[in-house]
Amino acid sequence: MRNEFAEAARHEVANSQLRANIRNATHTIRAKREEAVAEVPDWEQLREAGRRIKERTMRNLDRHLEQLERSVTAAGGVVHWATEAADANRIVGDLIVGAGAREAVKVKSLATDEIGLNRALAARGIEARETDLAELIVQLGEDRPSHILVPAIHRNRGEIRELFRRTLPGNEQLTDDPAELAEAARRFLREKFLSAKVGVSGANFAVAETGTICILESEGNGRMCTTLPEVLITVMGIEKVLPRFADLEVMLQLLPRSSTAERMNPYTSLWTGVTPEDGPREFHLVLLDGGRTKVLGDADGRAALHCIRCSACLNVCPVYERTGGHAYESTYPGPIGAILTPQLTGFTQGNSLPWASSLCGACYEVCPVKIDIPSILIHLRSRINREVDGYGGGGERLAMGLLARAFARPGRYERAQRFGRWLSRPLTREGWISRRLPGALGRWTDVRDLPAPSAETFREWWAQRR
C-alpha cells in the first residue's frame, strides 16, 4: 500500500509540469470544435438528419441486422453473433487459433475494450498487439496510460529515447527528436504489420445495404490492420449498423468535426467482405449484444444507442470537469456514460450516475446526433427510484449527499479525486474508457473509445488559472 501511494504521489509531482500542456490541449479542442462546427452552414440540418437516421435505424434494428448479415455474407464475409462479452471473446480467440496464429495486430476499439478482449486472449496465450504510437510507448514501458488526451505524456522525449534504445533492437544511436522516435516506432511496428496473420478492429459504422464496414483514424495503423493480415476480425456493437450507404455522408460530416475538430480525419477506411487480390482473404464480423438490447427495450432511453462516440459531450460537461471522471465508475464517463452505463448493465452498475448532472444541457447542445441527454437522465432517475432496491427516492439524496460532502471539504474532495483518478488508471486500460481524446492532438478517438477520467481536476485547473 505504501509503495502504491508513493507511486501515485510521484505521478502527481511529475505531472505538474505537464498539466499546462494537457490543460492547453483540452481547452484548445473545445475551441477548435466550435470553430470546425461554425464553418458548416447546414450543421443543424445535419444534426437533425443524423438524429433521424439513428432513430429510424434503432426502431427497426432487427431488419437492418438481418440485412447486414446478408450483405456481408454475399460479399464473402462471415457473420458471428455474440450475446455477451464472453461469447465474443471466445469467437475471436477461436478464429485466431483457427488461423494458426498466436498473435494479432489490433487497432484499439471501444467494443474490444468493453469486452476485455486483450485480457481474454492473453489467458489463451494469444498476444493482441495494440498498434498506435502512444500505446506502444505505454506497452514497452510496462506502464499505464497517464492521460486520455496523451496517454504517454508522463514520458518525456528523453525517457522515450531510453525506452526505445533498451527495447527496440537496432536503436542504440537514437536521439530524442520526436520525429526520430516516431520513426523508430514505425520501423518496429512495420515488421509486426508485415508479418501479421490476423488483424482485429472495431467499427465506427456498418452499412446494412452494402455490407460495408467503416473505421476512422489518424495514424494509419487502422489501414495496416485492416489491409495487410490474411484474416480480419471486426467486433462491433449491434447499434453501429446504418441502413444505407448514403447515411455515411451525414455521419462523416458530423463525427470528425465533433470529435477531433477536424474537417476530416486523416484516414477513413471502408471495406466490404473480401476483395480478391486486395486485403484480407478472410473477413469475420462479430455482432455483439452485450446489453444493448436492454437499452433498446426502453423507448425513452434507447436514444443512448444513437451515440457515435465523438466525446464532445464530455468536453463540455461541467460535472465531468469537476469530478475528474472517476465518479463514473470506470464505464463510459461523462454525460453519455451517465445514460448508457446503468442501462447497458440492466441497472446493476452506475445507478447513481443519472444524478451526477446539473442538467445544464451543454451535452445536448453539442451532441452531433442530438441525443437529449438531460431528458434521459431525468427518465432514468425515476426508473431507478422505482425499480432498484435501496433507491426509492434515496438515489438523489445519496448521490447529492456524496457530491455535497466532497465539495464542502476541499481537502477531502481533492484527495478523493486524486485517489479516484489513480484507481481508475488500470481500469482505463481494459474498461470502456481506455482511450484518449485526440483532435487538436491529431488523434482519433472512436473506433477506439471515450476518454477516461480527466487527469486534471477542476480544483487543480482552477488553482493553475489563478
Added chain:
Amino acid sequence: MSSRELILGRVRAALADVADDEPASWIYDRDADEHSRYARAGSRDPEALAALFADRCGEYRATVTRAERAGLGPAIAAACARHGASSLVVPTDLPEAWRAPGVEWREDHPSLDVHALSGFDGALTGCAVAIALTGTIVLDAGEAQGRRALTLLPDLHICVIGEEQIVEGVPEAFERLAPAARSGRPLTFISGPSATSDIELKRVEGVHGPRRLEIVIAG
C-alpha cells in the same frame, strides 16, 4: 437457440412499441424537411473548387501542385525530386503520360510482396474523387489506383487528381462512390499525411501511413 436467434428475438421484443409498417430507414429524398434538409450539392465553379481543394490540402500539410495534363510527367518528376524519390510502384493501368523519365517504375503485377512494397520510395496513383471542403482524396481501387497496400506502405504517396474529379462536399462524393461500394470495392479516404502528437505534443507527420502526400491537380 442460436445466439443469432436469441439476439434477434431480444431486439424484436425490445421494439414491441414500433409499428410493423413503419419505414425502416430515413431517406433524404423522401423524408427530409426544413429541419433536416442538409446541403447535398455545392455551387462553386470548377476553378473555385480546385482552389478551395488546394487550400484545404495545404492546411493538412500535403503538397499541392497544378499541371496541364500534357505536363504531368515533369510535374510528377518534380514531386519525386522534392522527396529524393527514385523508385515508384504503380498500378498496372497507370496512364503512360504520367511516367516521368528518370524515375524507376515498377508495376504491381503480379502482386508484389508486402516487404517489397515497403521498400519503394513512393507510390503513384490516381484517385476516384476529391472533396474540396475537407481536402480529402478518395481511392476506390478503380482506374489507375491499384490495391490498398500500394498507397499504404511506401513513405511517399503521389496522387494525381483530374480537375473534374473534385466535388464540393461529402454528399457529392458519396453519390459518386456509391457504385464502387455497391460492387464491393474498398474505399480509402485520405485527408493529409498520417500524423501523431504523442511525444511531448509535438506534431509528427506519419507514424504508419505515408509521411508525405503530394497531390498533383491536372487541369
